[in-house]
Amino acid sequence: MDAGALSGISGNTLFVSEYSLFDKSFREENVKILFTLVTEIVTRINSNSIFYSNFHEGLTGILIALSNLNKQWHFFKKSDLNTLIKPLQERSLSETISGNCDILHGGLGFLVYLIENPDTPQWKILIDQQLTALDQISEDISCDYRKWKISERFLKIPQQSVDPEGTNFGLAHGLTGIVILNCKLRKLGFNHPLIFDNIKKGMNYILSHKLTTESISLYPGAILHGIPLKDARLAWCNGDLCVALAALHTYEATLDSIYLFKAIEIAQHAANINYQDSYVQGSGVCHGSTGLSYIFHEIYKRTGHISARSAAEKWLKISLSELKEMVRVDNNINHDFSLLNGLTGVGLAYISVLKKNSTKWSSMLLIE
Secondary structure (H helix, E strand, C coil), X not given: CCCCCCCCHHHHHHHHHXXXXXXXXXXXXXXXXXXXXXXXXXXXXXXCCCCCCCCCCCHHHHHHHHHHHHHHHCCCCXXXXXXXXXXXXXXXXXXXXXCCCCCCCCCCHHHHHHHHCCCCCCHHHHHHHHHHHHHHCEEECCCCCEEECCCHHHCCCCCCCCCCCCEECCCCCCHHHHHHHHHHHHHCCCCCHHHHHHHHHHHHHHHCCCCCCCCCCCCCCEEECCEECCCCCCCCCCCHHHHHHHHHHHHHHHCCHHHXXXXXXXXXXXXXXXXXXXXCCCCCCCXXXXXXXXXXXXXXXXXXXXXXXXXXXXXXXXXXXXXXXXHCCCCCCCCCCCCCCCXXXXXXXXXXXXXXXXXXXXXXXXCC
């Protein structure tokens, strides 16, 4: 298993940490496990065996996980982690300017780290550099609409030909993720002339693409060769729940109630999508039933809308049923213990709901 935050053992540390706080009956054993995992991660970093810089399986994600862990357990001096900031910032800016503004696999993953750690040395300078890089690939369609150019190499649209002018609407790889990052900066109180326009113009551009033809989803997953791709999956990474989350974040960042109404409208539509039409895959967080349940739970917590609560309960029941299949003793089952697609993410979501409060894993995935 790699050391990544979303793909490997750095993500496992977040679960062990949360579980040790949730169920203290095995706290001593869990702390030993946690120390063993952290030691393994540090050994891999020091041996230069981490070959990627990204959020998913690379150093950025590992830094996010270890920083979150350190706030509870104090394994490191803050300065020990800060040595990674300069090279990761430089790599991040280079990737974003090249058009790889993907959050999981590109430049914007490091912006997630900075948002989660506003006590980082020279934080305001680093954020200013991130926003400047993002501005270099922005395009104002009109005085009300803004999008960002995503290099055709990085459009995450399986089984489709590339399109230099294509646009991905997903949270993990596209426009809704960019809008949410800007919302989180504004909610932190960071004042920058680009942020408000990034939020309003970006969100308005997304909302202007509501589908007018028959489709399972209200909004496209992407636009390719000028054609909106309808029937987007219901997931954390893509689809209507990404748009609903972005609209909700936009309301919280601007206090413009039109975005709250839009978030509720989109979430209500998504709540009515059945299992067969959802394209759900397994019980994981990224595009599985647990992720759907947790996102609906979060929308209900922040809006009080009853349809979101009902959807959260519906998908939780499906998640629990699929989990039994996922962990049954069968040589044909290849267990996935990652945060994004496997049991670690499932466990973190369950703990968050049972504790009735969000944990850092949810924030770093831009849900809260």
